Amino acid sequence: MESRELRYFVAVAEELHFGRAAERLGMAQPPLSRAVAQLERRLGTALLERSSRSVSLTDAGAVLLREGRTALDALEAAEHRTRRAAPADAPPGIALATKAGASDELLAKLLDAYAADPRAVPVDVVLCGPGQQGRLLRTGRVDVALLHPPIDDVEGLDVEELRTEGQVVLLPAGHPLSTRGELRLADVADLPGLPAPRWPSPDGAYADGPGPEVHDHAQLLQLVSLGRTSVVVPDVVRAQLRGGVVAVPVTDAPQVTTVIAWPPRSRSLDVARLVETALRL
Amino acid sequence: MESRELRYFVAVAEELHFGRAAERLGMAQPPLSRAVAQLERRLGTALLERSSRSVSLTDAGAVLLREGRTALDALEAAEHRTRRAAPADAPPGIALATKAGASDELLAKLLDAYAADPRAVPVDVVLCGPGQQGRLLRTGRVDVALLHPPIDDVEGLDVEELRTEGQVVLLPAGHPLSTRGELRLADVADLPGLPAPRWPSPDGAYADGPGPEVHDHAQLLQLVSLGRTSVVVPDVVRAQLRGGVVAVPVTDAPQVTTVIAWPPRSRSLDVARLVETALRL
DNA sequence: CACCGGCGATACCGCAGGGGTATGGGTCCC
DNA sequence: GGGACCCATACCCCTGCGGTATCGCCGGTG
Structure with missing residues (x-):
């Protein structure tokens, strides 16, 4: 199997839409359709169900999506690690x-x-x-x-635990809940007027929703203090709090390590x- | 990086010889040279030292060989696992x-x-x-x-231990050492007249050497009983011994699990x- | 019910690039 | 110094990838 075909399939499998996948790949849709069809022929298996209105994965397709992503990651890793081992790159530590x-x-x-x-x-x-x-x-x-x-997926990585802590909810100072000693997740879900912030997804796009778009912590804190959003975050961020933002422990939020x-x-x-x-x- | 280029590089890196690598890949040598050179250009790093008499790996090349093998394995794994998930293949257990x-x-x-x-x-x-x-x-x-x-490499695999055992040396009956209660590795290395057997390497070829070529256990036992070879094997094979072969524990051989x-x-x-x-x- | 819009597949074309052969140039060995 | 070996270069051919145009199918809509 060629990595090119696999990249194409993964794009389609992620988008479930040939047109968008083609756009993401910077190519036209017809060659993409052909390439995926050819991959299916080579593998002797249907990977996608096409119904002229929508595309969905077959069981085999789901396997190839999962396995293919790790294979493509491995390929990319080989490339980057080689580059970093190159003498030209100042031996980088x-x-x-x-x-x-x-x-x-x-x-x-x-x-x-x-x-x-x-x-x-x-x-x-x-x-x-x-x-x-x-x-x-x-x-x-x-x-x-x-x-x-x-929060982060550590599957397939070697890991050592450094610290475990609870989570707190960040609220604008003066919010009715901000004086409580502790809260529960149910208390802070869908607070009226404080929609959850939206983070960029890996491709840089933002999901739809009412919450403000944020891309860093400072911005997040400011939006909380302005009363535009609230968010549940690990306990350590209390150390960075400024005026206008109050942190209240959320007792049943999952422990974050x-x-x-x-x-x-x-x-x-x-x-x-x-x-x-x-x-x- | 394309998987094709990587396959080519790995072949050359393993053979350290463009001609043989090309043969292994079923192609002519010049396009192989070109493809590897192109990969080096794309990566911006020399991967091989060529000295018109011999080829050797640079540091970056060694990294790419190691990482590339696992990436290619992952690619192949994606392919095979998808095939095995195909409904056409009788659901295979x-x-x-x-x-x-x-x-x-x-x-x-x-x-x-x-x-x-x-x-x-x-x-x-x-x-x-x-x-x-x-x-x-x-x-x-x-x-x-x-x-x-x-003996087998388990790097990158998940593993559970089932059994640990010592090793024994198999000797022809009547060999001077065969009556000893136990031996050490030094005793059984390079026994005169009993050169180590040669197993096929992954590509099916045999290394050079004086020992007989073997490819299964029965053959091995027969060659031992004929006085052509001797070999250190895990303890369990004692259960399969026939006349003409004696097993003596080798106390300092590594434990085999x-x-x-x-x-x-x-x-x-x-x-x-x-x-x-x-x-x- | 006819029309339209969206989507994937098919048909066809042009060309980049991968592979082949022939050959050059360097090095070691006899 | 001649020959063998080996990798690189030069040049050519053709496969196959990608692009454009278009079809066929389906579902929503007035």
């Missing part, structure tokens, strides 16, 4: 991904502690949007990442030392 | 790979115990040459395998039940 604005003090402590190790190499910190760290890690663009399961993750079968001694340092914190 | 002739009684016990489970599905047993099980598993041709680390292995992130309930059954043995 370690690249670490973390969600912008999250785990700030933990990260600072980690970097300080690691820098104290005489064998430490430079650490390139890559700040990325929420949920992007896993992808960066799986596709070889970084060597290690800080993730927050169960911070983990340090790296690709399975990593052979990098440097990564191993960084992880070791993190575990000693 | 589980495919299990094991080395022909090894773990016979363990396998029999496992299959019996599993068949007793009312939720059991058919198990297709794939007998393969030594060292092939891992490859079958990684490329999605089977769902589960019995392996023998450290039998493990049941499956691909990471397997979501098959059937495989999980089979593994569970195996652990209860």
Whole structure:
């Protein structure tokens, strides 16, 4: 199977729409239809059910979507890791991904502690949007990442747990609920006038909905203080709060753990030392 | 990166010879040279050192060889697992790979115990040459395998240990050492007149050497009894011994474990039940 | 019920690029 | 120094990928 065919199929399977998939791939729709049909012929299996109004996955198609994504990730990882091993790239030490604005003090402590190790190499910190760290890690663009399961998917990654904490809801100061000592998820779902914020999805698009579009923490805090939204976030962000925003613990929100993750079968001694340092914190 | 280019590079990196690699790929040498050069250009890195007499890997090339193999395996796995999910293929239950002739009684016990489970599905047993099980598993041709680390590589597989045992050396009856109660590796290395047997490598070729070529256990036992070779094997094969062959424990040979292995992130309930059954043995 | 709009498949064409053969140029060995 | 070996280059051909135009099907609509 050729990676090109697989990329095409995955695009169609994700969009469930040949036209949009073709657009995403930067090509016209007919060759895409043909390529997918050819892949089905080669595999000897239908992957998609077409009904001139809609497209859906067959069982085999669902398998190929899942397996194909990991295969394409592996391909991309091979490419990026090779690039990073190239002598031209200044021998870069370690690249670490973390969600912008999250785990700030933990990260600072980690970097300080690691820098104290005489064998430490430079650490390139890559700040990325929420949920992007896993992808960066799986596709070889970084060597290690800080993730927050169960929010982030850690399937297929090697992981060590660093910290576990509860979650709080951020409310505008003066909101009726803001004086309560604790709340439950049901209390803070669909608060009138405070629709949930919308984050960009991996492709940069925003889902439809009433909530404001946000792309970083500062913006989020400002929108909360302006009374435009409220949101449930891990406990640590309390440290970054400013006036106008109140945090109330949400007792039944899932515990959020911070983990340090790296690709399975990593052979990098440097990564191993960084992880070791993190575990000693 | 295209999978075609990667396949070409891996072939060259494994052969360290453009001519042989081209032959293996069923193509002429010049387009292969070009394709690899183009890949290097695209990656912006030299992958191979060419010195008109020999080819060797750069550091980046070594990374790409390792990562590329797993990416190509993942691609192949996506293909095979999709095929096996196809409705056309008689809904196949589980495919299990094991080395022909090894773990016979363990396998029999496992299959019996599993068949007793009312939720059991058919198990297709794939007998393969030594060292092939891992490859079958990684490329999605089977769902589960019995392996023998450290002989077999289990990197990147999920594994449960089933049994650990010592190793014995097989000697022709009447050999001076055959009456000893135990031996050490140094005693049985390079025994005069008994060169180590040669197994086919994955591509079916045999390494050079003085020892006889073998491809299954029966043949091996016969060659030992004929006084042509001797070999260190796991303890269980004593159960299959016939006249003319004597087994003597080798006290300092590495312990061989039998493990049941499956691909990471397997979501098959059937495989999980089979593994569970195996652990209860 | 006829029309229209949306969507995937088919038909056909043009060309980029992958593969083949022939050959060059460097290196080691005798 | 001649020959064998091996990778790179030059050049050509043709496959096959992608583009445009169009068809066929279906569902919603006035």
